[in-house]
Amino acid sequence: MSTQNLSRDEELVNKLKARFPEAIKASKIEETRRILVSFEKEKLLELATYVRDELGFDHLIGIAGVDDPTHKLIKVLYFAGSFTKKEIEDIILILEAELDRTTPVIASAVSVWPSAHFHERETFEMFGVKFEGHPDLRKLLTLDNWEGPPPMLKDVKFPEMGQR
Amino acid sequence: MSTTTPPAQTPPASMRITPSNEPSTMDVSVGPQHPGSGHVRLLMRVDGDYIVSIDPDVGYVHRGCEKIAEYRTAVSNIPHLERPCIIDAIHLNWGYVIPIEKLQGVVVPPRGQYISTIAAEMNRIMSHLYWLAINAGVFSGHTTIFMYAFGDRDLFIELAEMLTGARLTYSFLPPGGPRRDLPAEFQKRLTKLLDYFERRLVEYDRIFFSNPLVVARAKGIGVLTKAEAIRLGVTGPVLRGSGVGYDVRRVEPYGAYADLEFDIPTFEEGDSYARFMVRFEEMKQSIRIIRQALDQLPKGPIARKAPLIIPEGEAVGRVESARGEITYLVMGDNSDKPSRVKIMNGSFRNLIAMPYLIRNVHIADMPIIYGGIDYWPVEADR
Amino acid sequence: MYEGIKHIFKRTFTMKYPYQKPLLPKGFRGRHILYMEKCTGCGICAWICPERCISFVPPADGKERPQNPENRFPQYWYARCCFCHYCTDYCPTGALDYSPDYELAEYDRELLVWSPERLARIPKNGTYHSVFHGNKGSMGVTFEPVEKEPKT
Numbered sequence: 001m002s003t004q005n006l007s008r009d010e011e012l013v014n015k016l017k018a019r020f021p022e023a024i025k026a027s028k029i030e031e032t033r034r035i036l037v038s039f040e041k042e043k044l045l046e047l048a049t050y051v052r053d054e055l056g057f058d059h060l061i062g063i064a065g066v067d068d069p070t071h072k073l074i075k076v077l078y079f080a081g082s083f084t085k086k087e088i089e090d091i092i093l094i095l096e097a098e099l100d101r102t103t104p105v106i107a108s109a110v111s112v113w114p115s116a117h118f119h120e121r122e123t124f125e126m127f128g129v130k131f132e133g134h135p136d137l138r139k140l141l142t143l144d145n146w147e148g149p150p151p152m153l154k155d156v157k158f159p160e161m162g163q164r
Numbered sequence: 165m166s167t168t169t170p171p172a173q174t175p176p177a178s179m180r181i182t183p184s185n186e187p188s189t190m191d192v193s194v195g196p197q198h199p200g201s202g203h204v205r206l207l208m209r210v211d212g213d214y215i216v217s218i219d220p221d222v223g224y225v226h227r228g229c230e231k232i233a234e235y236r237t238a239v240s241n242i243p244h245l246e247r248p249c250i251i252d253a254i255h256l257n258w259g260y261v262i263p264i265e266k267l268q269g270v271v272v273p274p275r276g277q278y279i280s281t282i283a284a285e286m287n288r289i290m291s292h293l294y295w296l297a298i299n300a301g302v303f304s305g306h307t308t309i310f311m312y313a314f315g316d317r318d319l320f321i322e323l324a325e326m327l328t329g330a331r332l333t334y335s336f337l338p339p340g341g342p343r344r345d346l347p348a349e350f351q352k353r354l355t356k357l358l359d360y361f362e363r364r365l366v367e368y369d370r371i372f373f374s375n376p377l378v379v380a381r382a383k384g385i386g387v388l389t390k391a392e393a394i395r396l397g398v399t400g401p402v403l404r405g406s407g408v409g410y411d412v413r414r415v416e417p418y419g420a421y422a423d424l425e426f427d428i429p430t431f432e433e434g435d436s437y438a439r440f441m442v443r444f445e446e447m448k449q450s451i452r453i454i455r456q457a458l459d460q461l462p463k464g465p466i467a468r469k470a471p472l473i474i475p476e477g478e479a480v481g482r483v484e485s486a487r488g489e490i491t492y493l494v495m496g497d498n499s500d501k502p503s504r505v506k507i508m509n510g511s512f513r514n515l516i517a518m519p520y521l522i523r524n525v526h527i528a529d530m531p532i533i534y535g536g537i538d539y540w541p542v543e544a545d546r
Numbered sequence: 547m548y549e550g551i552k553h554i555f556k557r558t559f560t561m562k563y564p565y566q567k568p569l570l571p572k573g574f575r576g577r578h579i580l581y582m583e584k585c586t587g588c589g590i591c592a593w594i595c596p597e598r599c600i601s602f603v604p605p606a607d608g609k610e611r612p613q614n615p616e617n618r619f620p621q622y623w624y625a626r627c628c629f630c631h632y633c634t635d636y637c638p639t640g641a642l643d644y645s646p647d648y649e650l651a652e653y654d655r656e657l658l659v660w661s662p663e664r665l666a667r668i669p670k671n672g673t674y675h676s677v678f679h680g681n682k683g684s685m686g687v688t689f690e691p692v693e694k695e696p697k698t
Contacts, residue, residue, distance in 0.1 A: 031266065033416065034480050059397035061491050062508030079480075079491065079508065083394050083403070083410050090415045092480055092491070115397030115516050136180055141223035141545055152231055161235045162598065240596040243630045329575035329644065335630040343635060344573065 009035050009091065012055065019054075020047060033091050041076075041097040041106050048078070048095075048112040056085035057093055060109070063119035065127040067154045072101045074127055078109065078116075099129060108134040126152040179219040179519050181207050189216060194530075196224045201299060201534075202541030206518070208530070215530060218522045220515060222545055229546035233505040238264055238474055241502070243335045249509070249543035252291040253334050254284045255485035256543075260505070261339045262418060262481030263494040268339060268471050274420070276341035276466040281420040282457050283327065283336060284483075285450040286320055286354075289361075291486035292443045292450075293317040299535035300440055301372070304381060309372045316364055319357055326350055341467025351458055358451050365448060373444055382437040386521040386533035389434055398517050400488025400510045401446070402537055405439035407432045412484040424456050436536035443486075443538075473500050487511050487538055511544035575629045576648040578622060580665040583611070584641035587618040591633035591642065599626035600633065606663050613639075619662035624650055645669050 013027045013035060023043040028036040039047055051057050057080035066075040078095040082088045097106055108131035109116040120131045121140040128150040131137060142151065149156050181191055188211050195205035203224040209216040229248060233241050245260050246253040258280060265272065272280070297313035300306075321331045326347055328334045336342055372378055388398070393406035403410060409430040413421045429445030431438035474496030482491045488510020495504040514537050521533050570576075582605065592600040602618035610617060620633075620642075634642040647669040652658055 030477065031479070058394050061397065061489075062506070062513070064493055064504075064506040064508075066495065066504050066506075077493070077506075079493075083408050089410070092482075094480070113397065114395060115513065118512065118515050138180070139223075141226040143223075151228060158228075158231075161232055163235075236596060237594065239632060239636075240594055243596045243628050243632075325574065326571040329571070329573045329631065330629065333628065333630070335632070338632075347572065 008087070009033070012088070012091070012093070013037065015055065016047075016051075019050060023047060034094065035091060036094045036096060038096040038098065041099060044095075044097065044107050044109065045112060048109050051080060051093065051095070052112055055093075056088060057082045058084055060113035060115045060119070061092065063109075063116060063123050065123045065129060065152065067101075067127065067152065069101070069154050073098045074101050074104045074129060075099070076104075076106060076123065076129060080113075104129040105132060106130075107132050110134055126150055128153070179217065181209050181217065181219045188212070196221070201539065204539065204541040204544075206522075206530075206534075208522075208527075210527065213526050215522055215525055215527060218519050218530075220518050222515065222541065224545070225542045226545040230505055230507060234501060234503060237500045238472075238502060239338050241505070242338060243333065245505070245507070246333065246335060247542075248507075248546050249291075249485070249487065249511075249540050250332055251294050251540075252287055252486045253332065254280070254287040254336060255483050255490060256509075257335065257337045258284060258419070259481050259483040259485070259490045259492045260494070261337055262483065263479035263492055264339045264474060264496075264502075265470070266479040266481065267475050267477050267494065267496055270340050270468055270470045272341040273465050273468060274462045275345075275464045276468075278420045278457050278461050279342045279346060279466060280337055281424070282346075282354075282454055283324070283334070283342070284419065285453045285457070286324060288486045289447050289450045290317050290320050290324070292447050293320070295443060295486070295535075295538050296368070296372070299538050303531035303535040304378065306372060306375075306378065309368065312364070312368065312371070316361060319360075323350070323354055323357060326353070338470070340470035341465075343467070345466050346461075354454065355458065358454060362448075362451060365444075368444070373440065378440075379437060381528075382435065382440060382532050382536070383433075384435050384437075385525065385529045386436045386536060387434045388517060388521060390432075392520070393434070396516050396520065398488075398514050400484075400486075400514065400538075401439050401442040402488070402514050402517060404428065404430045405442045405536075406434040412482050412489050416482060418481075418483060420457060420460075421453075423460065424453050426453050426456075436532050439536040439538075446486075473498060474502055478504075485510060487540060487543065488513060507546055509543050509546075511538075511540045512546075514539060515544055570646045573644055574646050574648075575631045576645045577624065577629075577650055577660070578631070578634060578665055579643040579645045579668060580620065580662055581641045581643065582619060582662060582666050583613075584639045585614060585619055585662075586639055586641075587614045587616045588638065590636055590638065591620055594632045594636050595627075596630060596632070597626040597628055599623040603662065606661065620665075621662060622660045622665060624658045624660060625655065 009029050009032065016037060017024050020043060023040045025038040059081055061079040061081050064077040066077065068075060076097045076099060080093045099106055106129065108120055118140060120134050121137060123129050124131060124137050125139045125142055190210050192208045192210050193205060194208060196203050205221040205224060207219040207221050233245060236244055242257055246257045249256055293313045293316060297310040301309040325331050327350060328336045388406045390407040393403050393408060407430060409428050411428045414428055426449045429442050431441055476496055476498045478493060478495040480491060480493050482489055490510060491508040493506040494502050497503040517537055522530055600620045600622055603621045604617050605619055631644060634644060
């Protein structure tokens with residue numbers, strides 16, 4: 001069963017690589033049903049439209065930001081899933097973009113997946129990532145008068161929480 | 165090339181309600197104190213009796229769960245991460261340990277999987293009873309079902325107390341398997357309770373789900389078509405009430421669900437009444453699952469030894485909680501504390517449905533739609 | 547309507563606390579019991595505590611105990627404790643135990659810090675059998691199904 005699924009995952013990756021040869025940087029299938037694909041951040045909208053229309057990943061589960069101070073990157077991960085296509089309905093496709101840590105900017109995926117609206121707002125306030133083209137980018141979860149740095153960055157420490 | 169034209173019926177692009185000089189509208193703030201479910205603020209623009217648009221202003225219960233989770237060890241995180249939706253604690257707990265067990269390479273033995281499944285389905289019934297009492301009952305003014313559902317929920321809570329020792333804050337599933345085995349009298353008492361509860365569900369049907377007042381208030385209100393539900397990426401009973409039969413227990417079985425027979429209730433109409441009925445039918449299916457699991461309970465150990473550090477890597481785990489699918493991303497870096505925990509839960513994903521559905525409806529329809537979505541603010545805000 | 551009339555003649559659910567107290571199951575997660583003869587002062591309970599409410603203090607009588615080389619015992623701060631009892635489960639010698647004691651309210655905040663001697667007092671309802679058989683704690687040990695009678 002697992003070899004069958006592995007070949008299905010690899011097939012998807014090969015399709016992506018064939019369509020976007022220069023945009024896909026790396027891919028990793030750590031376990032079945034989880035495909036991680038890193039891509040150049042400029043190609044987000046084309047890649048997302050292809051993934052949604054051709055491959056059939058019709059909804060976005062979430063957007064996660066990951067702070068990586070050692071490599072001076074902020075990674076933004078898009079989790080895409082499929083409700084309609086039976087063959088891939090258990091796969092989560094994780095698209096990973098690496099952004100510069102000092103000025104993280106990327107295009108907004110709201111035009112492709114409308115559910116990205118609130119996820120992008122949260123990533124904006126937690127990591128400082130600016131999503132260009134988002135209709136309403138403002139703080140979502142923190143206090144209305146929070147003027148401090150984006151809280152989820154690794155160098156923002158709150159002393160009450162203890163040592164890591 | 166880079167953008168597609170959005171289809172005709174989209175949620176309003178910017179939900180921000182700016183002060184306007186129009187004399188006929190008024191901005192009303194619902195919240196942020198506890199409107200029955202948790203602290204959430206809905207800023208509504210109202211024109212007479214019609215709601216023009218709404219801006220969900222969430223974040224009143226935000227505690228920085230994900231940030232704190234990086235400062236606690238893998239096991240210590242469990243009481244912390246199950247608190248966002250405490251009435252459904254087993255699912256939040258289970259979704260967190262599935263990726264940790266994948267990273268560590270620990271396999272839970274079959275008896276442990278069955279016990280986790282039984283506890284999870286009991287928790288689903290408890291969460292749906294809370295929904296029935298507050299979100300569907302009190303919000304629509306039906307306080308009788310509030311009393312009935314809470315009374316029955318307490319019987320389940322007593323059984324959970326017998327199994328785990330705590331009424332609501334179980335922390336029952338550390339990595340490796342459940343903490344305790346089933347006590348000696350548990351199976352008998354649970355079977356008796358399930359028989360009693362099945363009779364009560366008939367009563368609930370008579371006083372609530374077939375009540376002409378409830379039907380008149382909820383049928384045809386807040387219709388979410390199938391295409392829109394898929395596009396907006398909603399999950400859980402909101403999705404299944406719109407005709408998409410997607411359930412993580414079927415798609416990617418975890419625990420003992422691969423061996424158990426159950427249906428996924430799906431309704432085609434997409435209105436609030438369909439979402440109510442999905443949860444009602446799910447309670448019946450949960451009873452069925454628990455009965456089968458108790459019959460087929462294997463013997464043997466319930467837990468395995470799990471290491472204390474999380475190896476380097478990342479893993480994604482999904483469970484189907486009462487409010488929808490919860491997806492956890494756990495990244496480790498060879499220390500005892502995870503380096504990133506990302507929680508994508510049902511309430512936050514269903515948030516997009518609120519400004520979409522609560523448009524051009526009467527004010528009195530707002531609690532029905534809000535109750536049908538079953539939004540739990542603490543879970544969405546983390 | 548019929549449903550309402552039916553319920554007039556049924557018994558009420560309400561329990562008249564504090565005159566009627568609930569019957570607590572075995573293994574109820576109340577406050578902790580410390581067996582000072584078993585504690586080795588290893589500190590695993592403090593490490594695993596999610597709320598960091600355990601700190602170590604020397605015993606009040608100053609007596610040396612052979613199994614506890616650093617002569618330190620846990621002190622609990624119940625204002626922070628969330629009663630998850632991971633400390634009880636992960637203690638390698640089984641020096642901590644469950645108890646049905648839940649009425650812990652105090653008028654003074656300082657009284658919520660329980661010293662080891664105060665934790666060592668067995669509650670009035672008698673000795674409480676631990677859920678786990680034998681003397682070992684449960685850190686990773688496989689459990690046996692509950693068919694045997696528990697031994698202390």
